Amino acid sequence: MKRLISLTRLILLISLFHHITISLFAEDWIVPPDKAEKTAPFVFSKESVEKGAELFVKNCQSCHGDPTRGNFAKLDPTPEDPASEKFKELTDGEMFYKITNGRGTMPQFKMILSEDDRWDLISYIRSFHSGYIQPEPELTSMTGAGERASMTILFDSLSKMVTISVYTVKNDMKSPVKGAEVLFFVKRYFGNLSLGDAVRTNEEGIISYPFPDGIAGDSTGQLTLIAQLNESSGYGNAKKAILVPLGVPTEWISLTAPRAMWNINFKAPVWLILSYSLTVLGVLLALVYIMLQIRKIFYLGSAVDDAKSDKP
Amino acid sequence: MQNSYDQVALDLFRPVRLNRSHLIWLGILTIALFLCLYAYSIQLREGLGVAGVRDYVSWGMYISNFVFFVASSLIGMLISAVLGLIGMKWIRPLTRIAEIIALAFAAVAGLVIISDMGRPERLPYLFLHGRIQSPILWDVTVVTTYVLISALLLYLPLIPDLAIGKKILNKPKFLVKLYEILSVKWRGTKAQWEIIHRSMRILLILIIPVALAIHTVTSWLFASTPRVGWNSTIFGPYFVSGAFVAGIACVIIAMYFFRKNYHLEKYITELHFNNMAKLLVLVSLVYLYFNINEFLVPGYKLEHGDAIHLKDIFIGHNAGLFWFAQLFGIIIPIILLLFRQMRKPFPMLILAILIFFASWIKRYIIVVPTQEHPFLPIQHVPANFLIYKPTLIEIAITLASFILVLMIITVLSKLFPVIPVWEMQEEFELKEKGNQS
Numbered sequence: 001m002k003r004l005i006s007l008t009r010l011i012l013l014i015s016l017f018h019h020i021t022i023s024l025f026a027e028d029w030i031v032p033p034d035k036a037e038k039t040a041p042f043v044f045s046k047e048s049v050e051k052g053a054e055l056f057v058k059n060c061q062s063c064h065g066d067p068t069r070g071n072f073a074k075l076d077p078t079p080e081d082p083a084s085e086k087f088k089e090l091t092d093g094e095m096f097y098k099i100t101n102g103r104g105t106m107p108q109f110k111m112i113l114s115e116d117d118r119w120d121l122i123s124y125i126r127s128f129h130s131g132y133i134q135p136e137p138e139l140t141s142m143t144g145a146g147e148r149a150s151m152t153i154l155f156d157s158l159s160k161m162v163t164i165s166v167y168t169v170k171n172d173m174k175s176p177v178k179g180a181e182v183l184f185f186v187k188r189y190f191g192n193l194s195l196g197d198a199v200r201t202n203e204e205g206i207i208s209y210p211f212p213d214g215i216a217g218d219s220t221g222q223l224t225l226i227a228q229l230n231e232s233s234g235y236g237n238a239k240k241a242i243l244v245p246l247g248v249p250t251e252w253i254s255l256t257a258p259r260a261m262w263n264i265n266f267k268a269p270v271w272l273i274l275s276y277s278l279t280v281l282g283v284l285l286a287l288v289y290i291m292l293q294i295r296k297i298f299y300l301g302s303a304v305d306d307a308k309s310d311k312p
Numbered sequence: 313m314q315n316s317y318d319q320v321a322l323d324l325f326r327p328v329r330l331n332r333s334h335l336i337w338l339g340i341l342t343i344a345l346f347l348c349l350y351a352y353s354i355q356l357r358e359g360l361g362v363a364g365v366r367d368y369v370s371w372g373m374y375i376s377n378f379v380f381f382v383a384s385s386l387i388g389m390l391i392s393a394v395l396g397l398i399g400m401k402w403i404r405p406l407t408r409i410a411e412i413i414a415l416a417f418a419a420v421a422g423l424v425i426i427s428d429m430g431r432p433e434r435l436p437y438l439f440l441h442g443r444i445q446s447p448i449l450w451d452v453t454v455v456t457t458y459v460l461i462s463a464l465l466l467y468l469p470l471i472p473d474l475a476i477g478k479k480i481l482n483k484p485k486f487l488v489k490l491y492e493i494l495s496v497k498w499r500g501t502k503a504q505w506e507i508i509h510r511s512m513r514i515l516l517i518l519i520i521p522v523a524l525a526i527h528t529v530t531s532w533l534f535a536s537t538p539r540v541g542w543n544s545t546i547f548g549p550y551f552v553s554g555a556f557v558a559g560i561a562c563v564i565i566a567m568y569f570f571r572k573n574y575h576l577e578k579y580i581t582e583l584h585f586n587n588m589a590k591l592l593v594l595v596s597l598v599y600l601y602f603n604i605n606e607f608l609v610p611g612y613k614l615e616h617g618d619a620i621h622l623k624d625i626f627i628g629h630n631a632g633l634f635w636f637a638q639l640f641g642i643i644i645p646i647i648l649l650l651f652r653q654m655r656k657p658f659p660m661l662i663l664a665i666l667i668f669f670a671s672w673i674k675r676y677i678i679v680v681p682t683q684e685h686p687f688l689p690i691q692h693v694p695a696n697f698l699i700y701k702p703t704l705i706e707i708a709i710t711l712a713s714f715i716l717v718l719m720i721i722t723v724l725s726k727l728f729p730v731i732p733v734w735e736m737q738e739e740f741e742l743k744e745k746g747n748q749s
Contacts, residue, residue: 265443276444276453283457286518290464293511294496297471297504301497 029103031094038093039135041115041234042148044123052124055117056082059109067128075105083128092135095122115231148236149177153227155244162209162244164227166201166235176205181230186215186223187241198230217247316744320736324729325480327574328487334726341719348712351705352427360430362705367693369683369700374428376676377710380558381421381717382455382530383551383671387559388414388462389523390595393516402587404739405579405731409566411466412730413559416720418459418526422452424713447532454526461519466724468512471498472734487727527551534678540617541682550602556595557641558671564588564664566721568657570730579731582656589655592667596646603642620685629699630681633673641670 042048056067060082065071067083080086087095099118102108109118126132147168154163166177180201185192193215199207209227217223223246228239259267355362365372391410395403426432442449474495481488498504528548535547544550567588571580610618611626625634645663648654654663680700702710 261445263445265441265445268444273444276450280453280457283461283518283522286514287457287460287464290468290511290515293507294468294471297498297507298496300501300503300507301499304499304501305497 029098031097035097036091036093038096040092040096040119040122040137041236042119042137044126044134048120048123049127050124051117052120052122052127055113055121056124059113060121063105067125077104079106082125087125088129088132092122092126095125114237116237149180149229149238151182151227151229151238151240153225153240153242155242157245160211160246162211162225162227162242162246164201164207164209164240166205166207166229166238168235176203177201177235178203178205179233180205180235181233182207183228183230184209185226185228186247187226192226198233211244211246215247216250217245219249219251221245221247221249223247316740317737320740321476321480321733323576323578324731324733324736325477328477328481328726328729330484330726334722338719338722341715341722345712345715345719348708348715351708352712354705355427355709356432360428362703363709364700364702364706365428366697366700368686368697369680371428371679371683372700373676373702373706373710374424376672376679377713378421378424378428379530379551379675379679380672381417381424381713382527383555383558383675384562385414385416385418385421385458385462385559386523386527386552386555387563388418388465389519390556390559391563392465393519393523395591397516401739402584404735405576406563406567406584406588407735408466408469408728408732409570409725409730410559410563411462412721412724413562413566415459415462415466416717416724417562418455418462419720420713420716422455422459423716424710425452427709427713447529447536450529451526451533454522454529458519458522458526461515461522465512465515465519467494468508468515469732469735470728471495471508472500473729473732474498475500476733477729490727524552527555539682539687540621540685541678544606546602546605550599550606553595553599553602554671554674557592557599557667560588560592560595561664561667561671564592564660565668568661568664570725571657574730576731579736585657585660586655589649589660593646593649596642600642600646603638617685621682624685625677625681630677634677637670637674637677639670640666641674 056064063073063075063079064082065073065079067081070081070084072079072081090098096118098106099109099113099121101110113121126134147170149166149168151167152165154165155161156163164182166180166182167174168177169175178201181198182201183198184195186195187193195212195215199209201207211225215223222243224241225244225246226239226241229235229237231237256263256267259269261269261272363372363374365374388411391403392407396407426435429435438449438452442452471494474491475498478488478491478495481491528551531547531551534542535544537543564585567580567584570576607622611622614622624630645667648659648663653659684698684700
């Protein structure tokens with residue numbers, strides 16, 4: 001019985017391993033059907049191609065080379081030329097999935113490029129595929145969703161309130177967007193500080209944002225507040241920043257100002273400078289003393305010689 | 313009585329001369345050195361790329377060798393200062409041998425570091441732009457100081473010997489002249505003896521903290537980083553205790569050769585080998601203790617990085633070298649030296665040579681394997697960057713450093729008596745006084 005169990009385990013293990021190797025290293029990179037059907041949320045245009053070209057140089061060119069020239073990097077599996085037939089055969093959704101998730105040496109761009117950026121990239125790649133016809137842009141079920149909304153941000157210095165207004169423009173008509181999610185951040189040295197969960201717009205497409213207490217600002221309390229549409233709510237990713245005096249006035253001491261072990265030579269800790277210099281000085285003085293003693297031996301010897309030569 | 317007193321000087325000055333076999337030996341060393349310097353000229357022209365060091369393993373053979381050289385140089389402090397100051401009389405004939413070895417290794421250690429520089433002409437930058445917070449600057453300071461003190465410790469007790477030698481030697485002329493100058497008019501007056509004794513005491517006390525510092529700071533070059541295998545609080549004493557093992561091995565090899573070739577059997581006796589063996593067991597036990605701490609504690613916890621590193625050196629591709637170093641460098645000598653027959657000169661020579669090799673390999677194991685597991689994932693580099701393989705050029709340059717050490721030891725041991733003459737005379741005098749009464 002025991003033997004049977006261990007045999008079953010072994011078979012299971014082998015099949016599992018087989019499965020893993022197949023799914024990891026198989027030539028084909030299979031995209032789930034629902035993802036493969038995904039389409040862009042906007043119509044590819046000259047602008048989107050131009051934007052995509054710029055993104056391609058920064059993010060893709062080092063491995064995929066210049067499209068149509070086949071000068072991609074020699075990696076295994078080969079990155080291939082984006083203008084090639086292999087790329088042309090992919091659906092937009094498949095391409096989006098692969099850029100988003102990556103695999104093996106192909107990096108994941110989920111956190112690096114926004115969804116719009118990724119679609120711009122695809123529109124650039126498609127510009128090399130003759131005979132490509134873009135499928136109808138995908139529209140979500142929400143009213144107005146799929147359109148790229150715009151945003152204004154205002155600060156009223158009397159009431160100390162930040163007001164966000166989200167709207168779409170069609171035929172020069174502004175219509176407010178209800179239920180759009182807006183994320184708030186404060187600009188910091190390294191990246192942005194998130195101020196918590198997204199806030200939804202009301203019926204009029206407006207958010208009266210209660211800025212939280214206790215956020216550090218500059219010496220006068222100024223800080224940069226950033227509001228950004230949450231892309232997943234389907235209205236694009238419009239972003240606005242505003243300088244507001246809502247922070248706690250804070251004196252920022254430069255990280256490199258105080259003396260520290262990791263600072264430059266002239267800002268070394270005093271105890272270190274003292275102990276190093278005094279130790280070196282002490283040892284050197286001792287050595288100089290020894291040298292002088294050797295000189296003294298010489299003089300003493302000379303004195304003996306002189307005494308001898310004085311005596312007849 | 314007068315006879316045996318003079319006989320000591322005659323015995324000990326007998327090897328101080330230039331003979332043909334000695335010149336041939338020096339000639340061979342010089343030719344070998346030039347071959348190795350040719351390898352260095354290639355490195356100087358082409359850059360460090362001709363060595364096996366790459367982005368990930370950037371400290372290879374050169375730095376391992378540097379650590380070994382600093383380690384070997386520590387023996388001067390142990391023999392002359394520690395044993396001398398606590399009044400071990402038997403050690404006196406070995407002090408100069410230990411000092412010569414210490415000076416040779418310490419002096420060449422500095423050059424070994426320069427061989428690891430792609431742009432050696434930028435060496436002054438270390439002093440011009442060095443940060444006082446950097447252990448590298450401390451290391452340079454302390455190694456230089458140690459070379460100076462070792463040179464003085466070699467020179468001071470030599471002064472009375474030089475005065476004796478000046479009378480005994482009549483050729484070669486340059487040597488007599490050299491003795492004349494270096495003996496700084498030593499006339500053996502009471503005042504002169506007082507100066508020698510006082511200065512020696514100062515130097516012997518001074519060299520203890522400096523020698524401890526030189527190897528502790530060398531260990532900090534590693535221990536002050538968060539790298540697995542280096543990130544250890546006991547690296548200082550671990551290095552120092554290991555240094556004594558390596559240094560004693562060097563002294564035993566030198567003792568054997570000087571005894572045999574210079575016919576010093578009367579002065580370096582089996583008793584000295586026996587005592588050195590016991591000293592070796594003592595320091596090896598201390599070193600073993602630190603080894604157990606160094607490997608058992610992280611091995612018990614097996615934190616992520618430690619697990620990878622320890623697996624690599626225990627059973628991985630560095631296991632052969634690791635176990636060779638541990639077995640032949642520590643464990644086997646401790647066991648074998650428990651037997652009286654193994655504490656005879658020849659078996660000890662064989663053991664010392666094994667320990668010498670094992671100690672070198674131990675330094676390599678400390679320096680290299682951990683770098684083969686970098687913290688950041690390796691991307692877009694050739695696979696051979698990951699595993700370090702020393703190149704022929706690198707090996708030749710490393711050999712050059714050993715040749716230099718041998719040359720320094722050869723020259724010093726030929727120009728000057730390797731056993732302190734006046735100290736031996738003093739001993740004979742005391743012995744005969746004892747016999748008379």
